[in-house]
Amino acid sequence: MLELRPNCECCDKDLPPEAMDALICTFECTFCADCVANVLAGACPNCGGNFSMRPIRPAAMLMKYPASTKRVFKAEGCGPARDAA
Ligand SMILES: [Zn+2]
Ligand SMILES: [Zn+2]
Numbered sequence: 340m341l342e343l344r345p346n347c348e349c350c351d352k353d354l355p356p357e358a359m360d361a362l363i364c365t366f367e368c369t370f371c372a373d374c375v376a377n378v379l380a381g382a383c384p385n386c387g388g389n390f391s392m393r394p395i396r397p398a399a400m401l402m403k404y405p406a407s408t409k410r411v412f413k414a415e416g417c418g419p420a421r422d423a424a
Contacts, residue, residue, distance in 0.1 A: 342367055343396060343406035349374040349384075349417040354393075356406040362390040369393070369411065384417045 343356045352371045354361040360372035364383035375381060375390050
């Protein structure tokens with residue numbers, strides 16, 4: 340099940356479960372649409388993968404399966420995926 344993380348890992352913008360501009364990678368690294376387009380160039384800086392729009396969990400399901408409240412934020416900043424070398 341998706342964690343539905345509460346914020347963008349890059350700019351710390353709030354991304355509530357109903358946010359239409361929340362994007363996730365296959366590991367559920369979570370970013371806002373602005374960062375994905377303007378900062379990350381469409382690739383996850385953590386794993387190098389691509390993003391999909393995060394599906395909206397219906398309200399009734401959110402009651403039963405609440406979204407994560409644990410914020411994940413890269414304090415050191417983020418940027419396009421870089422080669423390890
Ligand atoms: Zn962002
Ligand atoms: Zn990732």
